[in-house]
Amino acid sequence: MYALNCPTQGYDWGSTDGIPRFRRHEADGHPVAEVWMGTHPLGTACVRTDEGEQPLTDVAGELGFMLKILAADRPLSIQVHPNAPRAEAGYADEEAAGIPLNSRDRVFKDPYPKPEMVYALSQFDTLVGFRPTAEILRVLAGLDTPITRKMAAELRSKPGFKGIVKLVERRLMDPPGAHEVADVVAACASALERGLDVKRAYQTAVEVEKHHPGDVGVIISLLLNRLTLQPGEAAFLDAGIIHAHLSGMCLEVMVSSDNVMRAGLTSKHIAPTDMVHCLEEGMSRVARVTPELFGFSTDVYRPGLGDFALSVTQTSQAEPTGVVLPATGQRILVCTAGDVAVVNGSGESLWLERGDAAYADDSDGILRVVGTGEVAQAYQPEDAHAGKLTDLV
Structure with a gap:
């Protein structure tokens, strides 16, 4: 057995005190978003030995899985992860094009898919998968703005999963103006003041807009299921499942990959075309994970x-x-x-x-x-x- 020293990631959505407090460290005022426990080349843990430290890869080789601690004080990007064939092809294409692995424009960081599971350490709020067509139409019907009326008409003409994906694609390829997003958020706020909401869709849009004003992701958030996990609860996010974590602390266990297609609510590189292609291969479902009991305590x-x-x-x-x-x-x-x-x-x-x-x-x-x-x-x-x-x- 080896004790590990694990690298952290300071993404802007991270918590300034969540992970430092969890690890019994002093906070320095900077966001700490993730702790990476594994052998991924963008963040390899080190083992502690009597002779000092050495990369975990020296004793373990390349692990096929990775464990993370994640702490979010603000919403993460709306994103989806590729399946194995798309990850392999995308990685090969970018390698052939000579795009550096650490480039902002790099989409595929490795040739692997990235199914993952979150296990809540605190109350953890996330958006996972698309709402059903009928529910989306109810959400849009309560918001009398030009863009929501247009989206409702599009979805009525092409309902179902493919129609929802097309709805997302149109918004990503021709994003609404900041004023259009503001109109939708104002309509959501007005509905909330009247005591109206559809399964927290309006509440979510108002919350997200505070961190990402004018972002197309605010509109897309209306289409997604809001899920709250209590400590000890878990959810599985397979490749192709659209999602966006909102707040809280969790463990993430996943295939050792960093392939993320983003489409809003982020300062990072946006890859709308890649994201839409991945969505076409994914199911829209929310998957809570029910644990099995091992012995009496596990x-x-x-x-x-x-x-x-x-x-x-x-x-x-x-x-x-x-x-x-x-x-x-x-x-x-x-x-x-x-x-x-x-x-x-x-x-x-x-x-x-x-x-x-x-x-x-x-x-x-x-x-x-x-x-x-x-x-x-x-x-x-x-x-x-x-x-x-x-x-x-």
Whole structure:
């Protein structure tokens, strides 16, 4: 087992105190958006040894999954992640074009898809997937502005998922003016003052506009489902699912990728064409993840086709010999509450306090946690992708 030093990302939507407080660090007034725990080349963790630090890749190779801590004080971009074929093709095209990996104009940072799951550490608000056609029409009907009347007419003429995607495409390719967005937000505010809303659509637009005035993403937010996760709840965002996190702190576990197609609510590079193409291959659904119980103290969240899993284990002095964790092989662990000792199959132990992270592999065997606290563990199940075979039976 190795203790990890993990890099952070200071994106402008990050929280100035959420992650520093979680990791028991002093805040410096700058936003800290993410902690990356993995081997992605844009943010590789380091292991701590008696000889000093070395990249996690030196002892683990390239991990196929990554764990993050995310803290948002303001909305993230409206975005979608590519599936495997589109990621491979897009990456190859940009490599051939010679676009530097760290260029603002670079869209595909690696050749991998990016399905991901969020696990709430605090109340976590997000937008995930499109609302049904009938619900979108109800939202638009309550806002008597030129652009909402136009959008409603377009959707009535072509309802369903493809019609919703076309609605988004038209807004992205010919964005409304700032005054048009302001008119819609004013109509939303007026409806809220009268006690009217449609599943928090108007509330969301008003909240988002405070951070991104005049942005086309404010209009698109009206089309998306608002989802609130309480601590301990999780949601799976498969490739092709449009989403935009709004606020809160969570763990994210995902395929080790940084491929993001953005289409609003951001100062980063916008890729509307790539985003629309990805949407055409994705389903519009909200997917809460129901955990399975492992033993008496561990919830296991295993969404999708098994590219990754997350276990969350609580332990206390009521179990003095500790709690056995699921899985063997390569694992990344982070203490999410309290303080615990992680003990491997050889009896070696590593002390973790809240915010501390560690790496374990096959040589560590089965792990136990002892103490009073909570530990999250990201890993790739041994029978990854077995669901494909099950689906065919």
